[in-house]
Amino acid sequence: MQNEGIREQKRRETLQRIRDEAALLVQEHGYDNVTVDDICRAASISRRTFFNYVDSKDEAILGSFPFAFSDAALAAIQQTPSDNVLELVIRSVEVAPGRFDGPAAQCRRGLLENNPGLMHAEAARKRGFLTEVGRAVYAHFERFPQDRKHPGSIEDETHFTMVLFHGAVSRYLWHPPDDGDPVAHLLANAHELSNYAKDMTW
Numbered sequence: 001m002q003n004e005g006i007r008e009q010k011r012r013e014t015l016q017r018i019r020d021e022a023a024l025l026v027q028e029h030g031y032d033n034v035t036v037d038d039i040c041r042a043a044s045i046s047r048r049t050f051f052n053y054v055d056s057k058d059e060a061i062l063g064s065f066p067f068a069f070s071d072a073a074l075a076a077i078q079q080t081p082s083d084n085v086l087e088l089v090i091r092s093v094e095v096a097p098g099r100f101d102g103p104a105a106q107c108r109r110g111l112l113e114n115n116p117g118l119m120h121a122e123a124a125r126k127r128g129f130l131t132e133v134g135r136a137v138y139a140h141f142e143r144f145p146q147d148r149k150h151p152g153s154i155e156d157e158t159h160f161t162m163v164l165f166h167g168a169v170s171r172y173l174w175h176p177p178d179d180g181d182p183v184a185h186l187l188a189n190a191h192e193l194s195n196y197a198k199d200m201t202w
Contacts, residue, residue: 022060031115058121077136
């Protein structure tokens, strides 16, 4: 049992070293000028060890993507009636165990602001995640037309729902909270965004 604890501590330390060195290299040289080999050298690990801990250079720099939808969660979105589909989507999201393992919020914002390539990498990670849930939302509105709030097309309403969801996720990733339930933070973000939009005058 004690050995397992030591191994887990070493694993956490190695992962943190990878993240720290990756962030430092990008700050110094820029995202496009840093390679996996550069990170491995700085962290004193092999490429094999690197890929045992993270899937890519982007993940080493940004942290693992904390949200996902299982097939069961996507099916629940499609098949569960709801008068607030955005809330249904957020409550169906699955959160990676443990605290968000990306860089500290201030460091993360600086990295993204100063490295357009990294911003594109972050957007690409979200794109696939959003595409699959967007299909589930579209199927939901087809199945439960009474849940719709917008008089336009299903495509339009799906897009509006996903824009708000994307905004809630982006706000979370832009400034990851130090504690609390990530789903509760997403719900609060979505609530604030929708209220902000309602209060606009045109």
